[in-house]
Amino acid sequence: MPGKKFSSVEMIGRLIGFDTTSRESNLALIEFIRDYLDRWRVKSELVYDEGRRKANLYATIGPDHVGGVLLSGHTDVVPIDDQDWSSDPFKAEIRDDAIFGRGACDMKSFIAVALAKVPEMLEHGLDVPIHFAFTYDEEVGCLGVRPLIEVLKNRPVKPRLCIIGEPTLMQPATAHKGSRRLRCHVHGHEAHSSLTHRGVNAIDAAAELVVQLKNIARRKRTQGPFDAQFDPPYTTISTGTIQGGTAFNIVPKECRFDFQIRNVPEDDPEAITDELKHFAASLLPEMQDVSQAASIAFEEQNIVPALSTPLDAEVVQLALELSGANGTCKVSFGTEGGLFQQAGIPSVVCGPGSIAQAHKPDEFVALDQVRQCEDFVDRLIERVRR
């Protein structure tokens, strides 16, 4: 065999060594994986972003005429800016039975374990293929996986099911909330602040809209729909930024604000935006009485659909069996799983490490979690081998 073998821990160290903060290129890491697979005679396909600065990697081990089990992970990590680390975040360090480094749990360890197991997959030969999908720009809105899914959709054969290795302490998660980010632009009319009746105050209108969002959020909190497995167990709405106006004595012409809806799977975020748009329409006559040009516009910034996979789905049963976990959970963070599910590939989230360590200084994955992830992949190989 021509390829080089890595232990999982060695491979985790190699992957952490690439600074793949979302704003940077991930190509060095992707090319390292491609070359590693190449030496094991596994072909990879790269799906680039528009500027060819970043790429997703897709590969199949085993037969290519049937759909198999997709192991999916994002290669990008969140920034270390203003974080106080005890060791170099891009140099894996083992201490206290854990591996420290940016991406240790979110989520290079899962990718590394899958890669380290490639020689064993090849040695046995597989009846059902194992696919890899390693993506870019997950942390900034699940951007990279979208063009990859477009490519997969047009294939005669696509993965039958998908396991997303985000950190769940190796417990299969069947659901997460959806996320919808919107920007609202309010366009009013400037006037001297002594002549308010000749102006259209854009901040006033924006404030009414923000309060309306707050009212909807209160209703969700008290009336649901509820799902007790989420924290909190209802849809949330949060206004994140607001900008407008130029001086205290000018009726402001412009105001804009950003807000985010995180919906439980059984709730419809579209209905919430429709309700807000309806309310906006009710504000317009008064504004347009003063200026015909007054307007309120909404701009969709990013949508990540909720994930909700039925307990009796094949992928859930498989993940339960491979992990040895005695139950499933639901997670509060979004993943690429909602997009895979939307594309007809049933998904669960199951990976090493805890989300409590993600995005923080001194991010780590416990060595025991790495071992559990190895067991998971070993059992998968056992299941699909010849």
Ligand SMILES: [Zn+2]
């Ligand atoms: Zn992640």
